[in-house]
Amino acid sequence: MLRLPAFAYSSPKSLEAVLATLAEQPGRARLIAGGTDLLPNLKHGIEEAGLVVSLKHVPGLDGxxxxxxxxxxxxxxxxxxxxxxxxxxxxxxxxxxxxxxxxxxxxxxxxxxxxxxxxxNTRCVYINQTHFWRESLGYCLKKDGSACHVVKRGKRCVAxxxxxxxxxxxxxxxxxxxxxxxxxxxxxxxxxxxxxxxxxxxxxxxxxxxxxxxxPPPAKGLHSAYGKLRPRDSIDFPRLSVAVAFVLKGGAGTAADPGKVHDLHIVVSALASTPVKLRKVDELAEGRTADETLFEEIAAAAYKQCHPLTSIDGDPAYRRDMVPVYVKRALRDALASGASA
Ligand SMILES: Cc1cc2nc3c(=O)[nH]c(=O)nc-3n(C[C@H](O)[C@H](O)[C@H](O)COP(=O)(O)OP(=O)(O)OC[C@H]3O[C@@H](n4cnc5c(N)ncnc54)[C@H](O)[C@@H]3O)c2cc1C
Ligand code: SF4
Incomplete structure (x- = not known):
């Protein structure tokens, strides 16, 4: 059984008290909100805390x-x-x-x-493991070790x-x-x-x-959607995720005349330590009709820019092949979902 390590606990009743505690013990004091990620990480020894500071009783943070x-x-x-x-x-x-x-x-x-x-916190198949598991591998750059198992001889963690x-x-x-x-x-x-x-x-x-x-307030005609590749339809972290947002102007709002795309943003995640904003897809799409021809071109551009690593479960080549599939699906879903109210 995995046990929590010992730590002190406090549950301040005001934001000022939380901030004062963080200022007094920077690094040692760790915030806990729902605890659904922090607690497993403490149990695995991936993170450490001398003092866990709960935000549960701080007013004004849940509206x-x-x-x-x-x-x-x-x-x-x-x-x-x-x-x-x-x-x-x-x-x-x-x-x-x-x-x-x-x-x-x-x-x-x-x-x-x-x-x-x-x-x-970021995630990696070589870090989100028990201490015993990580110790037998010799740890890694993210915690206690000096090497990365994903990018051999890499100097930076790419979880x-x-x-x-x-x-x-x-x-x-x-x-x-x-x-x-x-x-x-x-x-x-x-x-x-x-x-x-x-x-x-x-x-x-x-x-x-x-x-x-x-x-910010949604622009008139804003369409948005989110797609997530995961092994099951529940509980699993993303192996790839795609968010799209664009503004649709003109057109009759029908399949034959959907309108023109403006201000397209596509962000792909679970590939690197940050969500990745796709480059130049906004220029590619600006002012063009929101149809399958455009979606195919955007999906092809996305494929070229995305290079999954082995830090996440799932074959990287398969995950890369899924990039254009999920980009197209998200674009279609955004178009079908109608404009923001
Ligand atoms: C089985 C399982 C499956 C999961 N699947 C997913 C998934 O599919 N997608 C996903 O995104 N997540 C997933 N999670 C992770 C987690 O449940 C969510 O990300 C959740 O939103 C974390 O919120 P929390 O309030 O529980 O964070 P906590 O665990 O309380 O905190 C997480 C981190 O954020 C810090 N923190 C919390 N609040 C603040 C704040 N206000 N300011 C600064 N730092 C703060 C904490 O110190 C800690 O480092 C999964 C977890 C489990 C156990
Ligand atoms: S990317 Fe490398 S350094 Fe980072 S957690 Fe994974 S194995 Fe460790």
């Missing part, structure tokens, strides 16, 4: 608030279940609701939070970003609100938050925490 400019301010402690089922989120950002609803299983979504998902909400939030141009005791609040585009470092892939200091996610 969905509509702001005067039409954006939605989502609390970091909003559960994945509430995010997936929220009427306004479903109407405006169906891809976000869909991504949240595809994370893990029902129990995890009831416990797991948006903030925990955005801040999720994969595996959080389902991140690619969608990137296509939607969401911003993250991050707070610390020393520097107050700052905002960062989610597209700039993740870094190419599988050991710690976020622009988040040990004394900082995520408090909110701000999703």
């Amino acid at each position: 969905v608030e509509e702001q005067s400019d039409g954006s939605l301010r989502l609390g970091a402690m909003l559960t994945l279940e509430d995010l997936a089922n929220h009427d306004v989120v479903r109407a405006r950002y169906p891809a976000l609701a869909s991504a949240a609803g595809q994370i893990a299983g029902p129990h995890h979504r009831r416990m797991g939070t948006l903030g925990g998902n955005v801040c999720l 994969a970003a595996s959080n389902d909400t991140a690619p969608v939030l990137t296509t939607l141009g969401a911003r993250l609100v991050i707070a610390s005791a020393a520097r107050g609040e700052r905002e960062i585009d989610v597209g700039d938050f993740y870094t190419q470092d599988g050991v710690f892939n976020k622009d988040l200091q040990p004394d900082e925490m995520l408090t909110h996610v701000i999703v």
Whole structure:
């Protein structure tokens, strides 16, 4: 049986108290939201904590608030279940609701939070194992070792970003609100938050925490969708994920005359330590009719840009072959789903 290591625990009743604790013990104090990722990682010895600080009793972190400019301010402690089922989120950002609803299983979504998902650790088949398993392999760069088993002689960990909400939030141009005791609040585009470092892939200091996610108001005619390759339709992390968002203008909204594509964003994830924004697909699609010819061209461009590694389960060649399949499916789903309300 895997046991949790010993650690101190605190459950502050205010954001200020959480931030003060992080500032006093940076690195030693670790935040816990739903605990669905942190606790298994502590049990496996992949992460360590001298003090676990719960966000459960901090007020003001679990709401969905509509702001005067039409954006939605989502609390970091909003559960994945509430995010997936929220009427306004479903109407405006169906891809976000869909991504949240595809994370893990029902129990995890009831416990797991948006903030925990955005801040999720990277994953790799050589690290998400028991301590015994990792020890027999000689550990790796991400924890306790000096070599990478994925990129031999590599100097940088390439464990994969595996959080389902991140690619969608990137296509939607969401911003993250991050707070610390020393520097107050700052905002960062989610597209700039993740870094190419599988050991710690976020622009988040040990004394900082995520408090909110701000999703801008949907542009008129916004279409979005999310697709996820996984072995089962439940519980599994993505082996590949694709988020698309574009604005459709003109046209009759029929299959024969769907309208023209503008401002296309496609983000593919579970390939590298960050979600990857596909290059030049926006130029390829701008002003063109949203039809199968265009979708085929975009899918071919996506295939050229995506190179899965062995850090994730599943044959990399198969996962690469699935890139154009999932890009086309997501584009079709976005077109079929209708514009955001
Ligand atoms: C069997 C299983 C299957 C899973 N499948 C998926 C899946 O398909 N897709 C997926 O995306 N995830 C999956 N997960 C992981 C996890 O359930 C989700 O990512 C969930 O959203 C994590 O949220 P949490 O609140 O439980 O995070 P926690 O475990 O509490 O925290 C995760 C990390 O984020 C940090 N953190 C939490 N909140 C904040 C904050 N506000 N500010 C700064 N740092 C913070 C914690 O310190 C920790 O490092 C799975 C987990 C399990 C056990
Ligand atoms: S990518 Fe390499 S260093 Fe990173 S967790 Fe996997 S084996 Fe370890």
